[in-house]
Each structure stands twice: as structure tokens, then as C-alpha cells.
Amino acid sequence: MHEMGIAQQLVKIALDAIPKDLKNPRVEIIHLKIGKLASVVEHSLTFCFEIITKDTLLENARLEIDSVPVRVHCRSCDQSWEVTGPVFKCPFCEDGDVEMISGREIEIISLELEETPCVDQPQIDKQ
Amino acid sequence: MEIKIQKRVLEVNETEAEKNRKFFREKNVFVLNMMSSPGSGKTETLFKTLMRLMPKVRVGVIVGDICTTNDADRLVKTGARVIQINTDQFGGDCHLSAPLVMDSARKIGCEDIDLLIVENIGNLVCPAEFDIGEDSRAVVLSVTEGEDKPLKYPLMFRVADVAILNKIDLLPYLDVDRDLAVDNMKKVHPRLPVFEMSAKTEAGYEPWLEWLKIKVFEKTGKGL
Incomplete structure (x- = not known):
């Protein structure tokens, strides 16, 4: 539901990261890491991203989302495991104190830009 | 050409939340973030809580809604200092962000x-996704919502520090398994303290008030 807000933050970070000295930079891919327990719906994020990047340097850029599994650790018995459903109960000691290790990330990892020369090509004097 | 970034997308909110936390520490105030689905009885729970805590514990309330000042109008009758945030002025947001909370905290x-x-x-x-610089998070679930909500919305129950199972006065009229509702919360968050109560009849209020008073005292040394 708040994907528009996330898309806006994402666009701001991505635009700030584009080097200022590039001529006509064109971003092709934005790599993201999103935890499976983060409240982000991928297609909503993509939809919002497409709307707000119109007429910007990010127009037509593609979001590549790397989904991060939910991993937890039991402080009581020191076991770690991947959670694939909503149950976080420790399967080893039942009443354990369970903490999350991963699965809530919403991170921007990198941008891939189309290869373009940084400066104008020097004119070759044919004479 | 690849440009490495490696940044949290919600970093701006997280930085503001840390500032809020520092502000609340300086002011020596315990901050509780109360969350639930619409209609769980959050405001009534709060109303009765304020009636029983005030004036021994001095309470301020920031009420977030997309529209209307109905909740603030109700709560102000308790004598608490109340301020309403309407997010429709900010795009109809579905949550309160750290900067919005700080604006209101300064006004209070x-x-x-x-x-x-x-x-x-x-x-x-x-x-559940947005840190506002709170000390604890409470989630209110009412028995009318069904036992499986914790399993359907696990993040909310994962991030909560305490849960209230509300409207237990309605149990005789519903096909709801109260123990299963609590059990589902504990499946998502095994050590979550759960208070079963009714904001209408005030049944089960004492343990909840005790929990809250102890939390306030632990941080501020006040209110007990």
C-alpha cells in the first residue's frame, strides 16, 4: 500500500547516484534486494516506479529484485533456520526467543547504465 | 557501467526515527506506537486506558487518521493532550512516518x-514497516476479526512488543476460538505478551495497565 512512497525514495537515491559528468546517462537496470517479510508488493512497486520515472533519467529502467529469504535465529538454543510460512516458533526448543536475521530488507544495491562515452569524441582532422 | 549503491531505501525515515528517539529520551517520555486494523477498538481501548492512567501518569496522544478528527475529539475528553494528524494532506498515506510524528510531538x-x-x-x-522512534509497539486485534489474522499479517505481530486481544465481551455471540487467536499470535511471535480484554466492559484491563505503567517507569522513573 505504501509502494508509492518506497518508489519515490528509491528514485531519489538512484538519481543522486548517477555521476553528474555523464552525458545523456541512461539507466537500464536497478538492482534491489527485498526481504520476503518486507511489506512490498513487487508488481505495485514496479507500477509506481514506471509512473514516477516518466521523463526522467530512469525512464525505461527495469527493476531487478533479488528476494531475500526470511532467516531467524533462536537465542535460547542457538539454532538458525529459514522460515517459509508465518510460523516463527523454534522447532528445536519450542519456547525459544527467536530473532530475525534477514527477510525485512528494502535495499538498493546498484545501477546498470548503458555504456556511453563520458566526453565528446575528439574530431579527427582528416587533412 | 555499474554503479554500486548499497543503501536502505527507507534510510531517510530511519534517520528521522533515530532523531525522534533522541528527542523522546531528552524529554524523558515513554512512547508507545499503537497499531491495528480499522475497527479493532483502538480508540476505545485508548480512551479507557487514559481514563484509568490519568492524572497519575500524564499522557499525550497523537492520533493518525486519513480523514476526520473524530478520534481526537473523543480522546480529548479524558483530559489528555491530544493532537490529530490527517494524512490526506500528505497524499492519504497509510501509515505515520517519523517526521510527521516529530512535528506533532513538538506541538504537544x-x-x-x-x-x-x-x-x-x-x-x-x-x-509495521515504519519506525517512528517509539519505545514499544502494541498491536490490537479484536475477536471479531477472526483467529487467523496474525498468520495473514505476520510482520505486524512480529514487530509488536505487546498484543491486546480486544472485544472479548463478544465471545459468547461469535464462533471464534479465543485460544486459537492467542496461539496464532504466539506462533508468529513466541514470547509476545498478550492481554485478553474488553474496552467496552473493561474486563482484563489491570494486567495491561500494569504492563504499561512498568514500561513507563522503567524508562522515565515516573508514573508508578
């Missing part, structure tokens, strides 16, 4: 209060 003042309660927008998804 925080100098002579012990407990600041933020009643978040009714929504079991988005508010």
Missing part, C-alpha cells in the same frame, strides 16, 4: 508528559 510539547501514545492509521500492513 512533551515537557510535562510521561507517556506519549501514537495511535497509528488503522492498517495491519504498512505501519
Whole structure:
């Protein structure tokens, strides 16, 4: 539901990261890491991203989302495991104190830009 | 050409939340973020809580809603200092963000209060994602919502520090398994303290009030 807000933050970070000295930079891919327990719906994020990047340097850029599994650790018995459903109960000691290790990330990892020369090509004097 | 970034997308909110936390520490105020779906009885729970805590514990309330000042109008009758945030002025947001909470906290003042309660927008998804600089998070689930809500919205129950199972006075009229509702919360968050109560009849209120008073006292040394 708040994907528009996330898309806006994402666009701001991505635009700030584009080097200022590039001529006509064109971003092709934005790599993201999103935890499976983060409240982000991928297609909503993509939809919002497409709307707000119109007429910007990010127009037509593609979001590549790397989904991060939910991993937890039991402080009581020191076991770690991947959670694939909503149950976080420790399967080893039942009443354990369970903490999350991963699965809530919403991170921007990198941008891939189309290869373009940084400066104008020097004119070759044919004479 | 690849440009490495490696940044948290919600970093701006997280930085602001840390500033809020510092502000609340300086003002010596305990902050509770109350979250739930719409209609769980958050405001009534709060109303009765304020009636029983005030004036021994001095309470300020920030109420978040997309529209209307109905909740603030109700709560102000308790004598608490209340301020309403309407997010429709900010795009109809589905959650309260850290900067919005700070604006309201400054308006309330925080100098002579012990407990600041933020009643978040009714929504079991988005508010769980946004840190507002609170000390504890409470989630309210009413028995009319069904036993399986904790399993359907696990993040909310994962991030909560305490849960209230509300409207237990309605149990005789419903096909709801109260124990299963509590069990489902504990499946998502095994050590979550759960208070089963009714905001209408005030059944089961004492343990909840005790929990809250102890939390306020632990941080501020006030209110007991």
C-alpha cells in the first residue's frame, strides 16, 4: 500500500547516484534486494516506479529484485533456520526467543547504465 | 557501467526515527506506537486506558487518521493532550512516518508528559514497516476479526512488543476460538505478551495497565 512512497525514495537515491559528468546517462537496470517479510508488493512497486520515472533519467529502467529469504535465529538454543510460512516458533526448543536475521530488507544495491562515452569524441582532422 | 549503491531505501525515515528517539529520551517520555486494523477498538481501548492512567501518569496522544478528527475529539475528553494528524494532506498515506510524528510531538510539547501514545492509521500492513522512534509497539486485534489474522499479517505481530486481544465481551455471540487467536499470535511471535480484554466492559484491563505503567517507569522513573 505504501509502494508509492518506497518508489519515490528509491528514485531519489538512484538519481543522486548517477555521476553528474555523464552525458545523456541512461539507466537500464536497478538492482534491489527485498526481504520476503518486507511489506512490498513487487508488481505495485514496479507500477509506481514506471509512473514516477516518466521523463526522467530512469525512464525505461527495469527493476531487478533479488528476494531475500526470511532467516531467524533462536537465542535460547542457538539454532538458525529459514522460515517459509508465518510460523516463527523454534522447532528445536519450542519456547525459544527467536530473532530475525534477514527477510525485512528494502535495499538498493546498484545501477546498470548503458555504456556511453563520458566526453565528446575528439574530431579527427582528416587533412 | 555499474554503479554500486548499497543503501536502505527507507534510510531517510530511519534517520528521522533515530532523531525522534533522541528527542523522546531528552524529554524523558515513554512512547508507545499503537497499531491495528480499522475497527479493532483502538480508540476505545485508548480512551479507557487514559481514563484509568490519568492524572497519575500524564499522557499525550497523537492520533493518525486519513480523514476526520473524530478520534481526537473523543480522546480529548479524558483530559489528555491530544493532537490529530490527517494524512490526506500528505497524499492519504497509510501509515505515520517519523517526521510527521516529530512535528506533532513538538506541538504537544512533551515537557510535562510521561507517556506519549501514537495511535497509528488503522492498517495491519504498512505501519509495521515504519519506525517512528517509539519505545514499544502494541498491536490490537479484536475477536471479531477472526483467529487467523496474525498468520495473514505476520510482520505486524512480529514487530509488536505487546498484543491486546480486544472485544472479548463478544465471545459468547461469535464462533471464534479465543485460544486459537492467542496461539496464532504466539506462533508468529513466541514470547509476545498478550492481554485478553474488553474496552467496552473493561474486563482484563489491570494486567495491561500494569504492563504499561512498568514500561513507563522503567524508562522515565515516573508514573508508578
